[in-house]
Amino acid sequence: MQHQAGSPGSRVPDAGGDVAERVRQVIGEAGCSQREFARRIVMDPSKLSRSLSGSRRFTVAELARIADAGRIDAGWLLGAGPTPSPGPTPNPRPATSPGAGRAAAPVPQVKSRTRSVAVARTDASDGGRPLQIVRETVRLIAEHGFHAVRVSDIAAACDTSTAAIHYHFPGRAELLEAAVRWCMDEDTARRAALSRASGSARAEETPSAGAATADRELRQLIALQTPRTEQQRRQWLVWLDLWAEAARSTAVGRLHADFYRQWRRTVADVIRRGIAQGVFRTVDPEFSALRLTALIDGLATQVLAAAPGEGGTTVDDMYAALIAYVDTELAAEPR
Incomplete structure (x- = not known):
């Protein structure tokens, strides 16, 4: 041969x-x-x-x-x-x-x-x-x-x-796709680990204590997307390049769409479970996930664009704004 x-x-x-x-x-x-x-x-x-x-x-x-x-x-x-x-x-x-x-x-x-x-x-x-x-x-x-x-x-x-x-x-296109895919895999692995931990917690908790699980899991997902650590910042900076390339490259655009489809589905599933538990209001899970993930993206971009000490949006500002969204827009009893 x-x-x-x-x-x-x-x-x-x-x-x-x-x-x-x-x-x-x-x-x-x-x-x-x-x-x-x-x-x-x-x-x-x-x-x-x-x-x-x-x-x-x-x-x-x-x-x-x-x-x-x-x-x-x-x-x-x-x-x-x-x-x-x-x-x-x-x-x-x-x-x-x-x-x-x-x-x-x-x-x-x-x-x-x-x-x-x-x-x-x-x-x-x-x-x-x-x-x-x-x-x-x-x-x-x-x-x-x-x-x-x-x-x-x-x-x-x-x-x-x-x-x-x-x-x-x-070529460079293959390198960018590989870099983005690696970041996606790392992010997915962290979310999967969180999901397994939450599943174990749900299995061990009493029914009354388990009612808070979806609310807690959503807050943990938000924390995973907040660029506090060096690794989180690196991944967000790669996302910024991904967004620019996705508008020009069909291959990268497909990768971008696939990742966000999975990410929004993860958020929507948690919101749906929270509605069933009674900790979240009856909302459209998919539309609420779209709004929340868009808010995460916008705030993260502001955090990364802010120079230290210049009075821009901080990581703490981002986290507080996201938690406020959960408390006022999703929680069954607004806090």
């Missing part, structure tokens, strides 16, 4: 489904769900699903990230290398510093019949090279803005070459 690897953004032929089958093996060895594996390689889960089903072809860059996550040679995914022995699955926890997890091993060359495929080996402790690239991209976007960040800046932050960056992410 012959495969032309081509440029990182080019599609890999897979008429017989051999590439997809090898990717399935990698996912199986990783011991995680398909969605979690997509998160590790910073790929849209729906794209991964379509590629595995044969309705979409993988790109060279996507296979590079899959090879990195599976700790195997990219050439094997293309049918050009020996069957690999299962390697350790990368731990996706964040690096503790910008330079954590830098590759020290040499970069081997895997020969296909038509092209050499470079495979970067990375320390598994930080989740692999692709996630390191994405985290550094998020940090640099937050500090300088997307259009001020060069690929060479990202390469320097990762202690690697621009070619290695393009090997995993062909």
Whole structure:
């Protein structure tokens, strides 16, 4: 079988489904769900699903990230290398510093019949090279803005070459999408953790005490969206770049719409539960969620735009305004 690897953004032929089958093996060895594996390689889960089903072809860059996550040679995914022995699955926890997890091993060359495929080996402790690239991209976007960040800046932050960056992410658009997707996944993970904790609390509480659960959970969701920590500020600064790009890019626009659809659904579900519990008034959950999330966005933008000590909107102002909205517009008994 012959495969032309081509440029990182080019599609890999897979008429017989051999590439997809090898990717399935990698996912199986990783011991995680398909969605979690997509998160590790910073790929849209729906794209991964379509590629595995044969309705979409993988790109060279996507296979590079899959090879990195599976700790195997990219050439094997293309049918050009020996069957690999299962390697350790990368731990996706964040690096503790910008330079954590830098590759020290040499970069081997895997020969296909038509092209050499470079495979970067990375320390598994930080989740692999692709996630390191994405985290550094998020940090640099937050500090300088997307259009001020060069690929060479990202390469320097990762202690690697621009070619290695393009090997995993062909262009700036892919880097922005990956950075936004990573922020989305982090935000979704925090909300999921909150939901699990709230579910456990509901199971343990008495019926009378449980009536306050939805109100408390909504306040906790609001706290998660208030840019107090450095990580929260970074993610909000990336959102600002996302909004600008979403107006010009169909791909980023779809990503933006998908995230906000999920976020508003989360808020609406909490409001709906609060109505059933009697702690919230009978309102339209979806419309109330739209209003509340829009208020969060607007206030966060004001907070980020305010220079320290200049008398602008503060984080405390933002939180107080949002809680006031809950108390006056949603609470069954306005406070």
